[in-house]
Amino acid sequence: GAGSPHANDCPGTTSEQAGKSSSCAGCPNQKICASGATKAPDPAIAEIGEKLSTVKHKILVLSGKGGVGKSTFSAHLAHTLASDSTKEVALLDVDICGPSIPRIMGLEGEQVHQSGSGWSPVYVDDNLAVMSIGFLLSSPDDAVIWRGPKKNGMIKQFLRDVDWGDLDYLIVDTPPGTSDEHLSIVQYLSSTHVDGAVIITTPQEVSLQDVRKEIRFCQKVKLPIIGVVENMSGFVCPSCKNTSQIFPPTSGGAERMCADLDLPLLGKVPLDPRIARSCDEGKSFINEVPDSPAAKVYQSIVQSE
């Protein structure tokens, strides 16, 4: 067996410490990293910097935990920004294994086309474009059973080879966690200006526990944090109008965490069965039920960003 268990960080394949750090022991890539082969900067980074120089704002949507409503938020953030017809908005889905964005945006079954200037994204409206691996899969049953390096390659292609055009906003929806997809997105965007990350959570401590890790990740890779959104924040019964805390904020919810860490709490979105329905039907909840409490919180979040 191995020596004492430990959990140190990978220094990164391009770091001076690659293959040489104590945390490299036991990693299958140690020899390759130590040989220096991984340290040459990837030319794609400069290419992506060039390609995305016409994108004014880039926002990453992160969460520590799965199932907190990250994709729902990303999609509705994109819709809300695009409601200003003078703005060009794009939504990039880098959840390679679980691409939900096509369905949420009402684009299931759409395919991506190639042209001389690269892959064209799929348009929801004239000013709202979407890219997801979902558009490259031929069946809803297709599984993307890829290890890290292949996922990274796909993300590189999405950033370098998609013909985004001039954009006011590029929103990037991510899978939960702090792994390949997250490192790659930050790495490949390192020659560009990224406005920062919005982190999504639910009120529970179990969710906040993982958000704190996500915050550490952002600090580690020097990604500014725009703020935190607390989803599933209370439920108003449509019948009797009483509020229930289905996911009780046993440790003070996002409010307490943001106060402790001096981060902006952008908003608290209540549970509303109409949100799930809109997502399943590929419609914008903001359009369908604009007067609902949840829609109002979304509007105010966007204004504050």
Added chain:
Amino acid sequence: MAVIGILDVDLCGPSIPRMLSIGRPDVHQCDSGWVPVYTDAAKTLALMSIGFLLEDPDEAVVWRGPKKTAMIGQFVSDVAWGELDVLLVDTPPGTSDEHLAVLENLKKHSRVDGAILVTTPQAVSTGDVRREITFCKKTGIRILGIVENMSGFVCPHCSECSNIFSKGGGEELAKLTGSIFLGAVPLDPLLSTSIEEGKDFIQSFPDSATFSAISSISQTLLESLQTA
């Protein structure tokens, strides 16, 4: 008494220690490997999670695939689980490094009885679970069944049931893919609170509809494991 092990391979978001109120004990070695952490004096529930190996609970595990794969290999091979009736493996969402790693390593040591797939009722959720089902078919894991979580909420004030995350997706998915539908588990704020406070929900709230749902699903599963 049955002896159960839980292997938590969600390396980026290890929630099981908190849910079982285990805190952060040190992990020790014995002659046969790393000793898992027991939740009880009678040693009927053993757990291994990366949560135990982090100095700081807020520390992020920012690892790429190969390092995650190596850690999971160690969790499977180097933990001295002892005699277990069942080893439960909790995974993160997806069909990637963690899933491949745990499967490959488990198969080296013993038979893998199968997988339980958890979804919520919404199409957005079942849409991903369809792909997870394909993963199971491609890797040769038997699908023990589908569980639909967060299946409706009964308002404690007026008893009206609201389908917050839509309705019926789990059963439809089971029909569509020819899998067993194990059951639907309703939302219960008491479950969320119990988990947060590390209380045993089953001991504290035996009258909850959520408890009866989980209980009956567990029964069905145990029976199917015995007849396999």
